[in-house]
Amino acid sequence: MGKTQLGVIFGSRSCEREVAIISAVQLMNHVDSEKYDVIPVYISEQGVWYTGSALRKIETFRHFSPDVPGVEQVELDMTAGSGALLATRPGKGLFGHPSRVMVARLEVCVVVMHGLNGEDGTLQGMLELANLPYTSTGVAGSAIGMDKIMMKQFFRGAGLPVLPGAWFTRSRWETAREQVLDEAEAQLGYPVFVKPANLGSSIGVSRADDREGLADSLDLAFDYDRRVLVEKGLDRPIELNCSVLGYDNEVEASPIEMPISAEKFLDFKEKYLASGGSKGMASLHRVLPAPIPDELRDEIQQLSCDIFRMLDCKGVVRIDYMWDRATDNVYITEINTIPGSLAFYLWENAGVKYQTLIDRMVRCAQRAHEDKNSRNYAFTSDILKSVSLGAKGAKGAKGAKGVKL
Numbered sequence: 001m002g003k004t005q006l007g008v009i010f011g012s013r014s015c016e017r018e019v020a021i022i023s024a025v026q027l028m029n030h031v032d033s034e035k036y037d038v039i040p041v042y043i044s045e046q047g048v049w050y051t052g053s054a055l056r057k058i059e060t061f062r063h064f065s066p067d068v069p070g071v072e073q074v075e076l077d078m079t080a081g082s083g084a085l086l087a088t089r090p091g092k093g094l095f096g097h098p099s100r101v102m103v104a105r106l107e108v109c110v111v112v113m114h115g116l117n118g119e120d121g122t123l124q125g126m127l128e129l130a131n132l133p134y135t136s137t138g139v140a141g142s143a144i145g146m147d148k149i150m151m152k153q154f155f156r157g158a159g160l161p162v163l164p165g166a167w168f169t170r171s172r173w174e175t176a177r178e179q180v181l182d183e184a185e186a187q188l189g190y191p192v193f194v195k196p197a198n199l200g201s202s203i204g205v206s207r208a209d210d211r212e213g214l215a216d217s218l219d220l221a222f223d224y225d226r227r228v229l230v231e232k233g234l235d236r237p238i239e240l241n242c243s244v245l246g247y248d249n250e251v252e253a254s255p256i257e258m259p260i261s262a263e264k265f266l267d268f269k270e271k272y273l274a275s276g277g278s279k280g281m282a283s284l285h286r287v288l289p290a291p292i293p294d295e296l297r298d299e300i301q302q303l304s305c306d307i308f309r310m311l312d313c314k315g316v317v318r319i320d321y322m323w324d325r326a327t328d329n330v331y332i333t334e335i336n337t338i339p340g341s342l343a344f345y346l347w348e349n350a351g352v353k354y355q356t357l358i359d360r361m362v363r364c365a366q367r368a369h370e371d372k373n374s375r376n377y378a379f380t381s382d383i384l385k386s387v388s389l390g391a392k393g394a395k396g397a398k399g400a401k402g403v404k405l
């Protein structure tokens with residue numbers, strides 16, 4: 001059997017593009033080269049697709065230029081099941097015609113995207129149309145997991161523990177600032193956390209302790225998104241994160257980490273720049289496994305597996321929690337359907353090497369793809385043979401006859 005052609009798709013038009021580049025290069029360094037040929041697929045800030053061996057090196061992205069050797073612009077053939085990456089090469093000589101060439105054929109896609117245009121169900125939808133196996137959660141689960149407002153409503157509807165919140169649109173904020181402040185204050189009091197609906201990595205997230213601070217936080221969050229969540233704040237909660245890996249009936253929770261923050265909350269700097277930024281989420285200060293009671297660990301692992309199933313997740317996700325020591329309550333902060341560094345360090349702690357984690361993610365992608373294609377698409381009826389759109393259609397056609405094109 002030949003090697004599997006493993007497309008690693010990363011980058012994209014997202015505020016978290018750089019984090020995704022680090023996660024992807026890290027992942028490509030750990031792929032088992034006996035089993036897979038890695039095909040890097042980088043989507044640039046402008047939404048242009050590239051492939052080539054230079055995209056496996058982090059240096060290429062310091063000042064990315066499409067002209068560096070070993071990088072070529074490509075497009076994915078969207079024909080269902082094709083997986084072809086096509087490049088247009090200039091013709092030879094003065095009168096040579098440019099030619100379309102297939103530079104690779106993707107068999108399985110590992111999606112390493114954080115944020116919009118990649119983690120949010122859009123790329124997943126494209127891969128569903130292209131009928132290619134891919135490693136992340138599907139369209140609906142990815143979309144709900146990305147949108148903090150919908151996610152909260154989903155969890156609340158499922159009876160799961162989330163903090164109270166209120167949400168507002170930019171147009172309302174622009175036209176009724178005082179009303180918005182009144183509503184948020186009346187419903188939630190202080191402190192609150194203000195978050196753009198569709199972002200991650202703490203970008204645009206801030207804490208407000210009074211009305212003036214809330215106005216500033218809303219201004220900041222609305223710079224990033226049209227919809228903003230205001231959430232009741234906890235005072236220095238203990239943060240606990242748990243990864244879940246699998247698909248369908250095979251679901252497993254990782255050990256739990258406790259990220260440590262020196263600030264009031266974990267901001268972008270702490271998440272990624274804690275030790276020079278070279279390791280992505282793996283560089284964060286943390287205690288692993290978290291020093292928490294066994295019952296709490298079991299509860300969080302069980303809850304994480306339940307959430308994974310509810311959102312029909314696939315591959316590896318990370319679900320974050322806040323433990324309020326004052327009340328001993330645990331709340332879900334969010335789900336990351338494509339976590340920073342693919343949460344490999346949590347699996348390593350459970351004795352699963354990164355290489356094996358990638359194998360398992362690929363297997364999940366293949367199983368989901370097999371399930372999808374074993375659905376009965378063959379259902380046919382004879383309606384097209386017998387249908388006639390009658391007089392209306394015919395009239396339209398008649399009318400069209402007289403029109404000169």
Ligand SMILES: Nc1ncnc2c1ncn2[C@@H]1O[C@H](COP(=O)(O)OP(=O)(O)O)[C@@H](O)[C@H]1O
Binds near residue numbers: 202264
């Ligand atoms: N309600 C809250 N109370 C206290 N701290 C919070 C609250 N919500 C968020 N935080 C802090 O802000 C960080 C980022 O919030 P989060 O909802 O996870 O957004 P992101 O998707 O940007 O990571 C959390 O890791 C936590 O440190």
Ligand SMILES: [Mg+2]
Binds near residue numbers: 201202320333334
């Ligand atoms: Mg978070």
